[in-house]
Amino acid sequence: MVATEEVKKTVSQEDGDQNSRDPMNYDLLQEGVGRTSKSRQYLAALIICLGAVAAGTALAWTSPVFPQITPNNSTAGNSTANATSSTSSSSDILLTKSQETWVGSLLAAGALFGALPSGFIADTIGRRYTAMVMDVPFILAWISISFGQSVGWLYVGRFLIGISTGSFCVVAPMYISEIAETSIRGSLGTLFQLLLTIGILFVYVVGAVVSWTTLSTLCLFIPILLLVGLIFLPETPVYLLKRGDRTKATSSLKWLWGNYCDTNSAIQVIQHDLDKSSGDASIMDLFSNRASRNGLVISVLLMVFQQFSGINAVIFYTNQIFVSAGSTLDPSICSIIVGVVQVVMTLASSLLIDKSGRKILLVASSAIMTVCLAMLGAYFTIKANGGAASIGWLPLLCVVFFIVSFSVGYGPIPWMMMGELFLPDVKGTAVSLTVMVNWVCVFVVTWCFGSLQSFGDDVPFWFFSGWMAVATVYVVISLQETKGKSASQIQSWLSGR
Numbered sequence: 001m002v003a004t005e006e007v008k009k010t011v012s013q014e015d016g017d018q019n020s021r022d023p024m025n026y027d028l029l030q031e032g033v034g035r036t037s038k039s040r041q042y043l044a045a046l047i048i049c050l051g052a053v054a055a056g057t058a059l060a061w062t063s064p065v066f067p068q069i070t071p072n073n074s075t076a077g078n079s080t081a082n083a084t085s086s087t088s089s090s091s092d093i094l095l096t097k098s099q100e101t102w103v104g105s106l107l108a109a110g111a112l113f114g115a116l117p118s119g120f121i122a123d124t125i126g127r128r129y130t131a132m133v134m135d136v137p138f139i140l141a142w143i144s145i146s147f148g149q150s151v152g153w154l155y156v157g158r159f160l161i162g163i164s165t166g167s168f169c170v171v172a173p174m175y176i177s178e179i180a181e182t183s184i185r186g187s188l189g190t191l192f193q194l195l196l197t198i199g200i201l202f203v204y205v206v207g208a209v210v211s212w213t214t215l216s217t218l219c220l221f222i223p224i225l226l227l228v229g230l231i232f233l234p235e236t237p238v239y240l241l242k243r244g245d246r247t248k249a250t251s252s253l254k255w256l257w258g259n260y261c262d263t264n265s266a267i268q269v270i271q272h273d274l275d276k277s278s279g280d281a282s283i284m285d286l287f288s289n290r291a292s293r294n295g296l297v298i299s300v301l302l303m304v305f306q307q308f309s310g311i312n313a314v315i316f317y318t319n320q321i322f323v324s325a326g327s328t329l330d331p332s333i334c335s336i337i338v339g340v341v342q343v344v345m346t347l348a349s350s351l352l353i354d355k356s357g358r359k360i361l362l363v364a365s366s367a368i369m370t371v372c373l374a375m376l377g378a379y380f381t382i383k384a385n386g387g388a389a390s391i392g393w394l395p396l397l398c399v400v401f402f403i404v405s406f407s408v409g410y411g412p413i414p415w416m417m418m419g420e421l422f423l424p425d426v427k428g429t430a431v432s433l434t435v436m437v438n439w440v441c442v443f444v445v446t447w448c449f450g451s452l453q454s455f456g457d458d459v460p461f462w463f464f465s466g467w468m469a470v471a472t473v474y475v476v477i478s479l480q481e482t483k484g485k486s487a488s489q490i491q492s493w494l495s496g497r
Contacts (some may be wrong), residue, residue, distance in 0.1 A: 044234075053199035194347055365410045405465060
């Protein structure tokens with residue numbers, strides 16, 4: 001936190017100063033702007049992060065639903081099947097293995113199409129209106145899934161829900177970063193991942209006791225609540241100033257930061273920083289600059305490693321993993337345990353990230369996931385040869401430790417570092433490309449999981465374990481710690497100086 005004199009000094013610095021060029025640099029505002037209120041900032045972040053809850057329900061939906069709509073339902077003995085047997089038996093939808101793979105993968109395909117234009121749309125019509133527009137596919141998707149009477153409607157619904165999921169991965173963090181003051185930006189920044197895991201847990205818990213159509217109908221209410229909440233939120237002051245609407249920007253800042261905030265001083269600094277920014281860069285500008293190019297390579301590789309940990313395959317197919325393992329525990333209960341662990345550890349990860357460096361958490365995360373995935377692979381290999389009867393508890397233990405290690409490392413850190421590695425003029429283009437790669441990987445991994453299982457239940461886990469071993473080596477050798485470093489220091493590292 002800088003003193004008031006430092007604010008004035010920073011505002012008058014040359015254009016080359018990286019801090020003054022960053023339109024999101026609210027460090028300049030924390031002194032000399034009066035007393036601020038944080039409650040509405042939390043409220044606004046929670047409302048827009050209902051999109052993360054909706055995304056979490058979409059990601060986890062297949063786990064309790066697939067056992068109900070596949071003809072070879074091996075879960076007939078568990079609580080989910082018993083609770084829904086009458087409903088699922090009357091359903092006209094029964095998926096083949098190929099159709100099951102498409103239903104699981106189409107979300108990622110839709111997310112790719114949703115993420116790509118969202119940055120441009122947000123710069124054109126605003127962050128809030130973009131969120132409202134992209135919430136509509138969420139609503140239409142759950143209607144299609146809940147009331148459709150054929151596999152085709154499931155395809156349509158999963159693709160539409162993917163569009164909204166991909167869009168909110170871009171828009172919600174952007175909105176939060178532009179409304180939060182520095183002292184709480186870190187905690188607000190973790191809300192998206194936290195609420196996404198809450199959405200996943202919601203599906204695990206509710207899906208264990210109701211039919212898949214009832215579950216889908218209940219999920220519909222989340223995007224409806226989101227749309228209602230968005231009506232009352234203001235646009236971000238940064239976007240309004242970029243559009244030249246100082247009056248609305250002042251009103252937005254007062255709504256978010258409270259009436260005691262000196263909005264005139266805050267607006268002046270934000271406007272000055274926006275004037276210092278060189279504007280949006282092209283893709284060629286991104287690749288022609290060495291620091292930006294290296295930052296893109298690192299950001300993309302971290303996203304690739306994130307997805308090739310197999311996290312989404314594990315989330316999509318949690319029930320099936322425990323059924324295939326022959327676990328002595330109810331698969332639905334195992335899924336709920338996994339969901340609770342994910343929520344708790346995501347909540348705890350913000351504290352660990354603040355106290356530890358990025359690099360050490362990434363190394364620990366990938367190393368532990370390597371071991372957990374290898375143990376799962378070994379378990380299924382032993383099981384295929386007629387053993388493993390006495391260690392039915394092992395899959396749950398491995399999955400829980402896998403989720404713990406992912407949640408404190410490769411879950412939040414790639415998204416955090418994506419914002420650290422780029423200057424404002426290339427950040428929009430770089431983030432769009434990185435998010436695109438992320439969702440391409442989600443699609444590939446989801447598709448590969450089903451395909452690799454055809455060679456044996458152990459094959460996917462050996463495959464993902466190998467990727468995590470590579471990730472560990474890469475981070476140890478190539479990544480430098482960015483915690484506590486200024487933008488100029490990070491750019492010096494990336495440019496090789």
